[in-house]
Amino acid sequence: VLPFGRKLDEKLIEEMEETLLSADLGPKTAVKLMDQVRLAFKEKRITTTDECYAFLKSWLKDLMRDDGAKLRRAESGPTVILVAGVNGAGKTTSIAKLAHRLSRGGASVILAAADTFRAAAVDQLALWSERIGCRIIRQPTGADPAAVAFDAAEAAVARKADFLVVDTAGRLHTQANLMKELEKIKRVIEKRIPGAPHEVILVLDATCGQNAITQAQEFGKILPVTGLFLTKLDGTAKGGAVIGIRDQVKVPVKFIGLGEKPEDIEDFDAEAFVEGLFG
Amino acid sequence: SLSASFQNLARRFQGKDKLTEDNVQEALRDVRMALLEADVQLGVARDFIQRVKDAALGQAVVKGVDPGQMIIKVISDELAKLMGPEAAPLVRAERGPTVILMAGLQGAGKTTTCGKLANRLKKEGRKVLMVAADLQRPAAVDQLQVLGRDLEVAVHAEKGVAPPEVCARAVDRAKRENFDTVILDTAGRLHIDDALMTEVAEVARRTSPHEVLLVCDAMTGQDAVTSAKAFDERLPLTGVILTKLDGDARGGAALSVKAVTGKPIKFVGQGEKLDKLDVFYPQRMAERILG
Ligand SMILES: Nc1nc2c(ncn2[C@@H]2O[C@H](COP(=O)(O)OP(=O)(O)OP(=O)(O)O)[C@@H](O)[C@H]2O)c(=O)[nH]1
Numbered sequence A: 001v002l003p004f005g006r007k008l009d010e011k012l013i014e015e016m017e018e019t020l021l022s023a024d025l026g027p028k029t030a031v032k033l034m035d036q037v038r039l040a041f042k043e044k045r046i047t048t049t050d051e052c053y054a055f056l057k058s059w060l061k062d063l064m065r066d067d068g069a070k071l072r073r074a075e076s077g078p079t080v081i082l083v084a085g086v087n088g089a090g091k092t093t094s095i096a097k098l099a100h101r102l103s104r105g106g107a108s109v110i111l112a113a114a115d116t117f118r119a120a121a122v123d124q125l126a127l128w129s130e131r132i133g134c135r136i137i138r139q140p141t142g143a144d145p146a147a148v149a150f151d152a153a154e155a156a157v158a159r160k161a162d163f164l165v166v167d168t169a170g171r172l173h174t175q176a177n178l179m180k181e182l183e184k185i186k187r188v189i190e191k192r193i194p195g196a197p198h199e200v201i202l203v204l205d206a207t208c209g210q211n212a213i214t215q216a217q218e219f220g221k222i223l224p225v226t227g228l229f230l231t232k233l234d235g236t237a238k239g240g241a242v243i244g245i246r247d248q249v250k251v252p253v254k255f256i257g258l259g260e261k262p263e264d265i266e267d268f269d270a271e272a273f274v275e276g277l278f279g
Numbered sequence B: 001s002l003s004a005s006f007q008n009l010a011r012r013f014q015g016k017d018k019l020t021e022d023n024v025q026e027a028l029r030d031v032r033m034a035l036l037e038a039d040v041q042l043g044v045a046r047d048f049i050q051r052v053k054d055a056a057l058g059q060a061v062v063k064g065v066d067p068g069q070m071i072i073k074v075i076s077d078e079l080a081k082l083m084g085p086e087a088a089p090l091v092r093a094e095r096g097p098t099v100i101l102m103a104g105l106q107g108a109g110k111t112t113t114c115g116k117l118a119n120r121l122k123k124e125g126r127k128v129l130m131v132a133a134d135l136q137r138p139a140a141v142d143q144l145q146v147l148g149r150d151l152e153v154a155v156h157a158e159k160g161v162a163p164p165e166v167c168a169r170a171v172d173r174a175k176r177e178n179f180d181t182v183i184l185d186t187a188g189r190l191h192i193d194d195a196l197m198t199e200v201a202e203v204a205r206r207t208s209p210h211e212v213l214l215v216c217d218a219m220t221g222q223d224a225v226t227s228a229k230a231f232d233e234r235l236p237l238t239g240v241i242l243t244k245l246d247g248d249a250r251g252g253a254a255l256s257v258k259a260v261t262g263k264p265i266k267f268v269g270q271g272e273k274l275d276k277l278d279v280f281y282p283q284r285m286a287e288r289i290l291g
């Protein structure tokens, strides 16, 4: 943390740049930001460390604040939320958190265990559905994930569920066949429920570095990603890669994960997030 | 990427006959950018650049050798040196079962890697016992048991017993039933969770592992140093396994983790299937980080 009330100089500006780099903003975004600071400094628009902080925080908060950051709702019928992301990012746990929050709010939620690949993935979501008290649509491991998604969409309509949340297997955007599979899952949902999925959440691990930007770009090519769920912010990673994502890919962060329990979810708060980068 | 910046590097030295403080400094700015793009931690990148600078300026001027080529060679050499040994072997117990403890952050790939390691060692003719010591994640025990069934490898699991005790009992069972290898799967945990860090340290204390492997995701960013350092302080780490290298993350975390712990990267995960475990090749990793 830079000393407050000090006259700005190139050395302090470099230290500030290092703070941004350490938060995973990445050199492109950090340098872009700090070059603006350097210009403002040269033009005497900012002269102290406080002014530098204020300048950066306001720039970042403006970038990260998004009115679209509320959960979308279907005009009628079930709201379908499709969840995707790379392996181990926290999809299944984040779905449990979303389901918990929605059902606590009085909504009826159905979960679709469309990860039919990984060992015990269906069991993992099933245990969560039991704990949270919502219905789960499942088939044995090895089944076609699109078939599970279809069954779940049918069930959601038949039971007049408020929400259907679809869990998918972790996959790397470099695996073309798996990205095709994800596209198929989306198409199948769309066919059964016009307008669905209403929300496509990409789950990102806050410990992830610059590859998070590639993930957002590549998943965004095959799915209409509407929001990010940034997990594991209870650790020491700052999740600054989402700034690069907001800047380059324009997807807003909607939720953050702050632990492994169902209640460890919060709406994304740009103010708190940006303050945390400098904390 | 660095191979592109290697071209720029070489160009910077055109018409120059030797490496000077100034032209080296300039060139290294590009290298630093590339390393940061590759997720190498800030301090690690800084130390590496300093090493390269010292090595480059300390070089005797060789007649006729293009200084651009010289500095490129210094960079690749220093990086390969820093990445550590090629295919560092797993430690084997002198007598009794070899105990391997897998630790790391949530979602890094520990459980899957337990399966991969068991698969590899079984193919080498070893009698492996995997231990389901993650008692907090829903269906974690099931997950390891499914892997055990697929591999036809025994899995030790017990309900209502804390992880250090499960592991200690599993090692006793291994001795009685002549398993020569025990692989302990532990729960993902944050390095800042004191209770859980104490728990995994207790697992190590109760089982005296011959190998304590930090399982680390190849896409980890700047935080790699913070978490690796903390695990290294609480556990007698003997090595690192870097997972998900089948993705396109540059993997700078490899350099960061090696630099801060000094422990060798022994294996890399190259996919979800249980045969996707490779030994570590530092030269390949260096080239990948450099882009
Ligand atoms: N500390 C912390 N851990 C989390 C958070 N979200 C998820 N996890 C943990 O991360 C690990 C992986 O979570 P999963 O929900 O299985 O991740 P996933 O993306 O579904 O994984 P795959 O389906 O295998 O790709 C588990 O140990 C979770 O408890 C979070 O916000 N904070």
Ligand SMILES: Nc1nc2c(ncn2[C@@H]2O[C@H](COP(=O)(O)OP(=O)(O)OP(=O)(O)O)[C@@H](O)[C@H]2O)c(=O)[nH]1
Binding pocket: A087, A088, A118, A170, A172, B104, B105, B106, B107, B108, B109, B110, B111, B112, B113, B134, B137, B140, B186, B187, B188, B189, B243, B244, B245, B246, B247, B268, B269, B270, B271, B272, B276
């Ligand atoms: N593509 C790829 N996926 C991997 C690799 N290693 C593990 N995974 C996947 O990463 C996800 C997480 O793996 P787990 O083995 O459950 O991770 P973990 O560290 O045990 O997770 P926790 O116990 O929750 O901390 C799963 O989807 C695995 O299939 C790898 O080398 N490549």
Ligand SMILES: [Mg+2]
Binding pocket: A091, A092, A093, A115, A121, A168, A169, A170
């Ligand atoms: Mg999952």
Ligand SMILES: [Mg+2]
Binding pocket: B110, B111, B112, B134, B140, B186, B187, B188
């Ligand atoms: Mg596990």
